[in-house]
Amino acid sequence: MKILNCPLNGPRNISEFVYGGEVTEMPDPNACSDAEWADYVLMENNTAGVIREWWYHAATAYWFVAERNTVTDEVVRTYPAGALFKERVAFGPPTEEGGR
Amino acid sequence: MPFGLLKYGFSRTYPVWRQFPPRPDLKPSYDVVIIGGGGHGLAAAYHLSRYHGITSVAVLDKGYLGGGNTARNTAIIRSNYLTPEGVAFYDEALRLFQGLSHEFDFNILYSERGHLTLAHTDAAIRTSRWRAEVNTHLGVESRLVFPDEIARIEPTLDLSREARYPVLGALYHVPGAVARHDAVAWGYGIRAAERGVELHPMTEVTGIEQADGRVTGVVTDRGTIKCGAVIQAVAGMSSVVAGMAGFKLPIRSIPLQACVSQPLKPFLNTIVVSGSLHIYISQSSRGELVMGSASDPYVLYSTRSSLEFTEGLMGHILELFPFLGDVKLMRQWAGITDMTPDFAPVMGTTPLDGYYIDAGWGTWGFKATPACGKNMAELVATGKVPDMIAPFTLERFHKFRMLGEKGAASVGH
Numbered sequence: 128m129k130i131l132n133c134p135l136n137g138p139r140n141i142s143e144f145v146y147g148g149e150v151t152e153m154p155d156p157n158a159c160s161d162a163e164w165a166d167y168v169l170m171e172n173n174t175a176g177v178i179r180e181w182w183y184h185a186a187t188a189y190w191f192v193a194e195r196n197t198v199t200d201e202v203v204r205t206y207p208a209g210a211l212f213k214e215r216v217a218f219g220p221p222t223e224e225g226g227r
Numbered sequence: 228m229p230f231g232l233l234k235y236g237f238s239r240t241y242p243v244w245r246q247f248p249p250r251p252d253l254k255p256s257y258d259v260v261i262i263g264g265g266g267h268g269l270a271a272a273y274h275l276s277r278y279h280g281i282t283s284v285a286v287l288d289k290g291y292l293g294g295g296n297t298a299r300n301t302a303i304i305r306s307n308y309l310t311p312e313g314v315a316f317y318d319e320a321l322r323l324f325q326g327l328s329h330e331f332d333f334n335i336l337y338s339e340r341g342h343l344t345l346a347h348t349d350a351a352i353r354t355s356r357w358r359a360e361v362n363t364h365l366g367v368e369s370r371l372v373f374p375d376e377i378a379r380i381e382p383t384l385d386l387s388r389e390a391r392y393p394v395l396g397a398l399y400h401v402p403g404a405v406a407r408h409d410a411v412a413w414g415y416g417i418r419a420a421e422r423g424v425e426l427h428p429m430t431e432v433t434g435i436e437q438a439d440g441r442v443t444g445v446v447t448d449r450g451t452i453k454c455g456a457v458i459q460a461v462a463g464m465s466s467v468v469a470g471m472a473g474f475k476l477p478i479r480s481i482p483l484q485a486c487v488s489q490p491l492k493p494f495l496n497t498i499v500v501s502g503s504l505h506i507y508i509s510q511s512s513r514g515e516l517v518m519g520s521a522s523d524p525y526v527l528y529s530t531r532s533s534l535e536f537t538e539g540l541m542g543h544i545l546e547l548f549p550f551l552g553d554v555k556l557m558r559q560w561a562g563i564t565d566m567t568p569d570f571a572p573v574m575g576t577t578p579l580d581g582y583y584i585d586a587g588w589g590t591w592g593f594k595a596t597p598a599c600g601k602n603m604a605e606l607v608a609t610g611k612v613p614d615m616i617a618p619f620t621l622e623r624f625h626k627f628r629m630l631g632e633k634g635a636a637s638v639g640h
Binding site for chain 1: 466479624
């Protein structure tokens with residue numbers, strides 16, 4: 128069984144985790160065009176090499192980030208999402224000014 | 228006649244039949260370059276040369292012909308899909324498959340078995356009924372059957388109510404079939420080569436040349452060639468090659484594993500699939516049980532095999548066929564699939580003029596081979612997108628016109 132090192136729970140079997148896709152930058156949903164949003168939601172870099180990706184430890188409902196090589200399946204390192212995301216993203220309906 | 232046989236065997240002019248002509252040198256230019264010498268690429272080459280009179284075609288492959296996903300699928304052919312677009316497309320493929328041995332004068336071992344998609348839940352019964360209605364409406368023979376009839380179709384299947392997930396019913400798709408997948412690629416390759424198509428295995432594409440938004444050439448490790456049009460048919464590596472051409476795809480590369488058991492006497496009549504248990508099983512003409520499961524849980528460009536796969540798969544196979552408990556597994560392997568968000572393929576034009584894409588083949592590529600080759604060839608020859616593949620355009624993802632084939636295209640949900 129492959130082992131993934133969860134920043135919260137330590138090394139656990141890979142079957143306890145759910146894959147969340149590559150970490151990409153989200154465009155402002157209230158300001159971007161439909162095409163930009165489609166690009167963000169549906170298009171993939173699908174890089175063959177080391178990428179940053181979301182993983183979820185299902186048993187503890189914990190999302191974190193892993194750097195993994197998509198060719199060799201080696202996990203370079205894992206860390207809490209807070210290392211990348213310093214501010215909370217507010218998902219709200221657009222205000223009258225068009226901002227958030 | 229042993230003496231005659233010896234004489235024949237030791238003859239200096241031993242008449243070896245060579246399946247493919249020797250690889251020629253690359254010419255400076257071709258009308259059409261096809262990247263990827265699997266079933267799809269060779270089918271497109273065949274259709275270009277046979278039906279459109281285009282013979283200045285080079286098929287390039289990084290490895291040997293038909294050695295990628297063409298050789299790694301579980302060789303199932305069916306058209307019991309969910310969306311009308313999908314049903315029409317896969318049915319054209321199935322009908323072409325039925326006549327392929329005659330068309331090639333080369334046996335692809337096409338064997339009609341019938342295809343049972345088991346339903347273990349009310350929701351699965353509902354989807355089966357839906358698929359049966361869509362299929363029947365489009366002239367595809369599928370119907371909902373219940374345990375009494377399933378017992379007659381597939382007598383060895385465990386239909387007891389004591390099972391962990393009792394079988395409530397099934398979608399029975401009568402024309403479901405299997406074929407020798409390598410032979411499909413060989414048949415297309417042999418007949419295309421006879422018409423002048425050049426086959427270039429062990430030729431890796433390293434770049435795409437373009438000018439004014441139009442493709443002009445292909446850079447390979449054996450030199451650069453000019454061309455009028457390119458078909459990219461490299462499922463598994465689609466994003467990497469499309470990256471050379473300068474555009475992105477809605478594809479994740481995910482391994483799909485499969486395995487075969489030791490050969491057994493024929494006992495399995497049909498192809499048995501269970502979406503709830505994430506398995507499919509059929510018996511090859513050699514007697515081996517060919518078994519597969521859902522694609523792996525995460526992105527990976529590797530054809531490694533894993534113990535989790537066999538462990539999970541066998542647990543579920545034994546729920547349906549408990550008597551297989553002592554049967555040995557012989558081989559396991561993996562292919563790399565192109566998983567799209569709507570579980571439908573991507574075929575047609577791209578942002579680069581003259582560069583045509585044949586990608587997005589997740590777990591449904593082999594069964595599409597003849598229809599894909601035919602329609603891609605028509606697209607390249609006429610410059611017009613055939614109606615049959617128009618819904619599968621790459622543009623659909625930017626227009627939010629997806630095809631929602633998940634309920635019928637795979638067992639991974």
